[in-house]
Amino acid sequence: MKQQLDAELHAESATTDSFRSDVLEGLNKNPKKLLSKYFYDKTGDQLFQKIMNMPEYYLTQCELDIFKNKTKELADTILSNKEPFDLIELGAGDAKKSSFLLKYFVDKGVDFTYMPIDISGNILSVLQDKLADDLPSLDIIALEGDYFDMLNKATSISKRRKIVLFLGGNIGNMDMEESYHFCHELKRKLNQGDLLLIGFDLKKNPHTILNAYNDAEGITSAFNLNLLSRINRELDADFDVSEFQHYQTYNPISGACKSFLVSRVKQNVHIGTFEFSFEENEVIDMEISQKFSRDDIVRLAENSGFHILDEINDDRKWFVDCIWQVV
DSSP states (O other), X not given: OHHHHHHHHHHHHHHHHHHHHHHHHHHTSSSEEOOGGGGOSHHHHHHHHHHHTSTTOHHHHHHXXXXXXXXXXXXXXXXXXXXXXXXXXXXXXXXXXXXXXXXXXXXXXXXXXXXXXXXXXHHHHHHHHHHHHHOTTOOBOOEESOHHHHHHHHHHHOOSEEEEEEOTTGGGGSOHHHXXXXXXXXXXXXXXXXXXXXXXXXXXXXXXXXXXXXXXXXXXXXXHHHHHHHHHHHHTBXXXXXXXXXXXXXXXXXXXXXXEEEESSOEEEEETTEEEEEOTTXXXXXXXXXXXXXXXXXXXXXXXXXXXXXXXXXXXXXXXXXXXXXX
16 A cells, blocks of 8 residues: 555656646746646646537537547448457547547447546546446546656557547647657557547638637636646746736638737746746747648648548538548
8 A cells, every 4th residue: 555655646746846847947938838738737627628618619519520420430440450459548538529439339349448548637537437437348547647658558558459549639739840740759659550540620710710719708718827826836836827818819821829828017926946037918838729731631641650541520621530540
């Protein structure tokens, strides 16, 4: 029991140390930057659930349309190889969309293990409880941590073929150069014949995209500002959250939808013994949500070492889930 407790405390300490070092490094940059992966504490999880349910936030409904109404199309490509597999979901969250695929596989008696990966232990705990009720026969191994660390762990647990889910347009949380690096690294960790099911938010009317990230109720604003509150709480900081303001942009040419926090006044912020100066109207780069053209997707797949097996759109053709195979 003591060994387990020591291991858990060590893991918690390592997570805190990584959070702290990333925040300090980011605030020392010019322009200042915070990593969006740290949005997801307990409050951040709750706010993101609200975002996904907003009428303006079309992404969830588009991909939900695919997983709910075109489940068989997705499954047929995945099951064309009859061998057992591990279904690994990067950034699983509440598995609202993937649960339709999970249920389909369970109902068909498919031999697979579901391995949800998420940086939020809170959301993984909620997910495990939910799936235990909804799909009690599902074989599940939850993995808390960064994508690649946990993918390494998943491949060490089992040598079966891998089907990786990367949904929600999460590939858009990187700029184009980062997305190429991510997909190349992901391919490197997989074996020939393994599959990647990856979701892309497509370029569309700029007003539609901007409204999805700049809602009138201010939920997205609260989601971004909550990261400052988390830094205060966990890293002994003194951000005055009321002196920062959410600002959203979208460039319809590049497809980059970016969010910032703007300092309303000239101010100093402390994190432990470190001090950071903000000029009035200085920004913190918080997040990018990249949108893609069809050509962007083809180039990304080919340059990363994947072959496109299938593409399935929602009914409005605003979103596409692609199934890629490692070649």
